[in-house]
Amino acid sequence: xxxxxxxxxxxxxxxxxxxxxxxxxxxxxxxxxxxxxxxxxxxxxxxxxxxxxxxxxxxxxxxxxxxxxxxxxxxxxxxxxxxxxxxxxxxxxxxxxxxxxxxxxxxxxxxxxxxxxxxxxxxxxxxxxxxxxxxxxxxxxxxxxxxxxxxxxxxxxxxxxxxxxxxxxxxxxxxxxxxxxxxxxxxxxxxxxxxxxxxxxxxxxxxxxxxxxxxxxxxxxxxxxxxxxxxxxxxxxxxxxxxxxxxxxxxxxxxxxxxxxxxxxxxxxxxxxxxxxxxxxxxxxxxxxxxxxxxxxxxxxxxxxxxxxxxxxxxxxxxxxxxxxxxxxxxxxxxxxxxxxxxxxxxxxxxxxxxxxxxxxxxxxxxxxxxxxxxxxxxxxxxxxxxxxxxxx
Ligand code: PLP
Numbered sequence: 001x002x003x004x005x006x007x008x009x010x011x012x013x014x015x016x017x018x019x020x021x022x023x024x025x026x027x028x029x030x031x032x033x034x035x036x037x038x039x040x041x042x043x044x045x046x047x048x049x050x051x052x053x054x055x056x057x058x059x060x061x062x063x064x065x066x067x068x069x070x071x072x073x074x075x076x077x078x079x080x081x082x083x084x085x086x087x088x089x090x091x092x093x094x095x096x097x098x099x100x101x102x103x104x105x106x107x108x109x110x111x112x113x114x115x116x117x118x119x120x121x122x123x124x125x126x127x128x129x130x131x132x133x134x135x136x137x138x139x140x141x142x143x144x145x146x147x148x149x150x151x152x153x154x155x156x157x158x159x160x161x162x163x164x165x166x167x168x169x170x171x172x173x174x175x176x177x178x179x180x181x182x183x184x185x186x187x188x189x190x191x192x193x194x195x196x197x198x199x200x201x202x203x204x205x206x207x208x209x210x211x212x213x214x215x216x217x218x219x220x221x222x223x224x225x226x227x228x229x230x231x232x233x234x235x236x237x238x239x240x241x242x243x244x245x246x247x248x249x250x251x252x253x254x255x256x257x258x259x260x261x262x263x264x265x266x267x268x269x270x271x272x273x274x275x276x277x278x279x280x281x282x283x284x285x286x287x288x289x290x291x292x293x294x295x296x297x298x299x300x301x302x303x304x305x306x307x308x309x310x311x312x313x314x315x316x317x318x319x320x321x322x323x324x325x326x327x328x329x330x331x332x333x334x335x336x337x338x339x340x341x342x343x344x345x346x347x348x349x350x351x352x353x354x355x356x357x358x359x360x361x362x363x364x365x366x367x368x369x370x371x372x373x374x375x376x377x378x379x380x381x382x383x384x385x386x387x388x389x390x391x392x393x
Contacts, residue, residue: 154296
């Protein structure tokens, strides 16, 4: 649908409008000039693994003993594929949040695992009811997949949540995959890596990406740390068979990111907070009660509930649309309306799991001009006059 409209507002993808910092770009330019264009060690360039191990110890509090524990991947999504293939036997159950970034379930299924959804509760700031989480565990459960800060809802698990989850994992002998792609995008509260809690690194595989922290989405660079030698060896084989090594020049860009100034992280976060506030204020002004939801504590998505009254009176599907899908799903119907009539890119909540039905996800990491353009377009669709002083924000 996005390719069917001219000049869309791209609030659909989880991409930032920021450019990669100069530290990354100049390191890549230097790598090209120095002909660093040959095959590399499968697990990653030694200097990059060393820097990552140091970052995991200092910033995440994870007791990584040796850079050997770090494997460099083709973005976080490839890290997840690699871990699932390395860990899961057919029929192993993995408890995954509902709603959730679709590749989480997709990669479990690709490894012939079984996805067991556990709802996140909007009334609890999109966190788990931990008794409910415990009730999802069966003798076949092998892994709890966590994602905090969370895509698509922006929920952040607290230290207390993670301590209780750690206790459950220890009691039930479970592994944890901790997807911390948005570790640096926190507006309220703190980011805690579950692998930093006592005894948890032994049963946790923490997963990271350079995409969000350093605006390197298209460069494709991620990493995991694995203490367990057997799983690490299996993961290394998957890495070799699927990538041989991650693009050499990009790995040198990663070295530039970690060796250089870290100022971009706070700069991006401050600007994202301003964009979050602008977007939430704007939606309230231009769309009234059509959407509702609290600004998220982390990540950069607005996961908004569609007013059921809108769904009852929604416009008839347009020609060329997919009426069977839109008819059956309020979130598809809303997305179709926003894209076709407002050129506003967004993602139906239903795509993130059954609990996402009735919601729409907008990415507010786009630049302010794109956000205000989308809001002006939304105003034309929903017709709520905005307060002049708010419109200027
Ligand atoms: N994990 C989550 C929850 C994400 O939302 C994303 C990207 O959107 C990733 C991991 C992986 O990002 P990438 O493959 O760009 O490194």
